[in-house]
Amino acid sequence: MKNLLSQVKQCRLCEKILPLEPNPILQISTQSKILIVGQxxxxxxxxKSMPFDDKSGDRLRAWLGVNKSQFYNEQLFAILPMGFCYPGRGKSGDLPPIPQCATTWRKALLEKLTEIxxxxxLGKYAVEWHLHSKAPITKLAKQWQTLLPLNKIVLPHPSPRNNLWLKKNLWFEKEVIPLLQKKVTALMPD
Structure with a gap:
């Protein structure tokens, strides 16, 4: 794993198309219990060279019922986005992840995660890779009762940009979040 992570951290595959210097950001350990896959x-x-150290991260940690030290413990949480570097800004938010990341590194990294x-x-690109689905996030999030027993769950992105979605889908925080927190708590060390 150390060799693979070193290679990922030194990756420059997309250097010419990224708006900023490559800065691969992920958190992973062979002991990780919970895998967060995002965009x-x-x-x-x-x-900051740190995943989810922003308002989205604050909301995600609240949904999970964990604090920052738990969240940034790589033996508990692996954070493996579809693209490891900031892709740049588009008209309505950040651009999609650069696909070379997933095609080059994802399979090898996932193979190391045997304790998940x-x-x-989180998000359509992660859904397409992990569930092989192009269904809308809302539809997949509503399938939590089917997915959670399979140890998977689809969440909307925790970004403040999704406040409207959360207001329209009150069932999510009432029904899904308490069960998600229970599942996460059960995976925490005593």
């Missing part, structure tokens, strides 16, 4: 780091993650007991899937 790509945002600009704040790029600047829960996979949390």
């Amino acid at each position: 790509a780091p945002g600009i704040k993650a790029h600047q 007991e829960l996979t949390i899937i």
